Amino acid sequence: MSVSIRGLEHAYGELRTLDGIDLEVPSRGAVGLVGPSGCGKSTLLELLCGLAEPSAGSVAIDGAAGAAQRLARSVYMPQRDLLLPWYSALDNAALAPRNRGRSRNEARHDAAALFERFGLAGFERARPDELSGGMRQRVAFLRTLVAGKPLLALDEPFAALDAITRGEMQEWLAGALREDPRTVVLVTHDVEEALYLCDRVAVLSPRPGRIVATLDSPTPRRADRVAAVTDPAFVAARDRALHILRQHTSAVP
């Protein structure tokens, strides 16, 4: 399921958030979007997923450009885990199939298989407030996967975690994507995260966001994250991305 973005513009009233975005994501490819805070990264994901409409230009998923079609083909994972405190971890993960009319037991069954696979077995009945930050994020991620959509739009999925947990989660997500490849658009302001998880990284300028550079990742989603991110080619790519980011944000004191 490929993504094609052409001449995309977006504004909230007078405030222009995105300006002339062109981006192609091949089927089962992963593209990272990095940029300064407020450059419209999250808006771009909402446009992609049919949660908002562009002011100009087009977004199409496998050629389908209507908002309803985009909603049906993609799933948006917001920055916060947004687990519903009144549901168990399992019922949170099973939300999408429930919404699509599957019975509670069928939906739980769909989600339970993934609990095992992602090391959450035994926590199915736990309420969100009984889980650690990393586990909550994993449940939120499972909820996104269980939705069964071909395109995943991930909005800073690990921003709220501490550095060590974030590293572990990145490694875990890389593994999850190796096992179950989907088309991914990942928004982050962590250049290293983007380069580790994605095939390609687009750098956005401050608002209104434009793509100012695109870099290829040398070794996306390697099993050993520490080895991957200390690889000289990776370090060089990261330094280049950071340099570009700095160039474009230097106007801000």
Add this chain to the structure above:
Amino acid sequence: MRRWVLPPLLLAALAGIWQVAATNGTIADALGIEPFLVPSTSEVASALWESRGLLADNAWVTLREILLGFGCALVLGLGFAVAMRLSETLRLAAYPLVVASQTIPIIVIAPILVTWFGFGIVPKLLIVALICFFPIAVTTLDGLRSVDPAALKLMRTLDASRWQTFRRVEIPTALPASFSGAKVAVVIAPIGAVFAEWTGSSSGLGHLILQDNAQLEVAREFAAIVVLSAIALTLFAIVSVAERLIVTWR
């Protein structure tokens, strides 16, 4: 433990002080009235026991008014809050009127309701419902509107219909607020019932209080007040327990 022991202890201490001050005439002297107008704790207790049949009969009348009125307010308050949440137009049009309606004192409306509906139970439950409606409707609407917009987006991307989002996200979000409203409503409901009985009735605790007051049956008047607040406390406890059973995630 302390929160179950301390309130009864304080109550017992106050009852003890009142007993002494009423028996030795301190309160009557201070007020400059006859001592028989200030019943002691033990006199109230014996009035409670001796008139138990009379008190129970009248308490039942008042309890029915409270429960029916509160029930009506619950259904209407929740229904109105949901309707205002679903329709922005309705909310904009009706919400200011609902608030404005609260500025009309119930004291003014009550006699009119008696004129229209007579001395039966209808005006009583209407008055109870009128005063219970507002706290329930307003807290529920605020609860519904406090829903996280990000959670609504999440439900859309997870293929939820409007109704599913309402049921799975908005209702649970609003429940704690609704319960707060219901707790406020349930303790003011007895006040409404008593007031309704004062405007025109032939039975009920409010009616009994008014009669005893006229006949200087002060001890029994106090006993009726004790029964009335016991009713309010019990109802509050029931709503609190229901809240704990339903809102388990807090």
